[in-house]
Amino acid sequence: xKVNKTRNxxxxxxxxxxxxxxxxxxxxxGDAVGPYSFNCVxxxxxxxxxxxxxxxxxxxxxxxxxxxxxxxxxxxxxxxTACGVVLFLASSFQQVGMYLxxxxxxxxxxxxxxILLVPLIGLFMGKRCGWNxxxxxxxxxxxxYLLCMKGSFSLQLSDGLMLISALxxxxxxxxxxxxxxxxxxxxxxxxxFIVCGLLSxxxxxxxxxxxxxxxxxxxxxxxxxxxxxxxxxxxxxxxCGVAYTFQIIGQNxxxxxxASLIMSLESVFSVLAGWLILDQSLSQKEIMGCVLIFTAxxxxxxxxxxxxxxxxxxx
Numbered sequence: 001x002k003v004n005k006t007r008n009x010x011x012x013x014x015x016x017x018x019x020x021x022x023x024x025x026x027x028x029x030g031d032a033v034g035p036y037s038f039n040c041v042x043x044x045x046x047x048x049x050x051x052x053x054x055x056x057x058x059x060x061x062x063x064x065x066x067x068x069x070x071x072x073x074x075x076x077x078x079x080x081t082a083c084g085v086v087l088f089l090a091s092s093f094q095q096v097g098m099y100l101x102x103x104x105x106x107x108x109x110x111x112x113x114x115i116l117l118v119p120l121i122g123l124f125m126g127k128r129c130g131w132n133x134x135x136x137x138x139x140x141x142x143x144x145y146l147l148c149m150k151g152s153f154s155l156q157l158s159d160g161l162m163l164i165s166a167l168x169x170x171x172x173x174x175x176x177x178x179x180x181x182x183x184x185x186x187x188x189x190x191x192x193f194i195v196c197g198l199l200s201x202x203x204x205x206x207x208x209x210x211x212x213x214x215x216x217x218x219x220x221x222x223x224x225x226x227x228x229x230x231x232x233x234x235x236x237x238x239x240c241g242v243a244y245t246f247q248i249i250g251q252n253x254x255x256x257x258x259a260s261l262i263m264s265l266e267s268v269f270s271v272l273a274g275w276l277i278l279d280q281s282l283s284q285k286e287i288m289g290c291v292l293i294f295t296a297x298x299x300x301x302x303x304x305x306x307x308x309x310x311x312x313x314x315x
Contacts, residue, residue, distance in 0.1 A: 011250035012262040018243040020269030022235055032228035034208030035095035036200050037219065039088075041232055043197035046240025050190040057186060072183050079179030080188045084195025086175055087244075090168030091196065092203065097161035108267040109144050110162035115264050116141060117170035119257040125174070129257050136300030137257065139292050140264055147267055147289030173256050173263075180252040189245040261297050268293055 098107050115137055119129045209219045251259045268290050
């Protein structure tokens with residue numbers, strides 16, 4: 001099956017756009033209802049949003065396509081569960097890190113370190129990248145530093161949690177890379193959200209609700225605020241339901257490192273959204289960071305004449 005790499009790259013760019021705007025929603029939503037409650041509710045909303053989409057798509061599919069889905073059920077459930085477990089770990093570390101004080105800018109930079117971790121982990125799995133992709137990774141990290149970091153750089157406990165989150169997101173990208181060609185992307189995305197949401201219930205009870213009647217009353221009171229539901233619904237419908245599904249579909253057939261570079265645009269879109277929507281100014285350093293990231297992504301996708309290597313997927 002021929003993969004439309006341009007279409008998939010565009011889907012990942014849209015994913016990055018949605019995630020870039022979602023950083024503000026994550027910060028506000030986590031503060032309002034608690035980090036694990038936010039992840040739990042938004043993940044379950046993301047799964048529920050996809051159920052009618054799956055039903056609509058089933059009506060459009062031919063009998064042969066429906067039979068193929070039934071035959072791949074075991075792979076689908078294993079892939080969806082694996083993605084859900086890793087996503088739970090990644091989003092939990094990220095949300096708690098932001099809740100403990102990591103700024104949105106530093107969170108964006110530290111989380112985006114997965115673009116370096118993906119090819120490094122890939123080396124241990126026997127997957128190699130061209131030299132242009134490695135240069136793209138280094139240029140992107142430099143651009144992200146210029147874009148996200150303000151003032152001196154120091155690491156606190158919360159920042160360490162963000163780095164663990166980046167490692168988990170790197171594993172998530174590689175797990176998606178493995179299962180996306182073997183299962184229906186929308187179904188797998190739905191399963192991962194349900195798994196992630198259910199796993200979040202356990203720490204939510206002990207941390208956010210504090211397993212007490214008084215804690216339950218306070219927890220329920222937090223959800224009565226309309227301001228709390230705006231970021232939750234955005235993160236659930238757009239960040240989970242749309243963006244993560246686009247990630248699974250868009251990654252199919254793309255080099256995972258190139259995919260991670262495209263998705264790192266979330267930091268660029270986050271800054272540009274603040275400039276366009278909130279009328280925030282862009283410094284020369286931030287503009288240079290944006291230029292470096294865009295240059296790196298384009299450079300990493302240019303075909304280089306080199307000895308043929310079995311990278312990830314031959315198209």
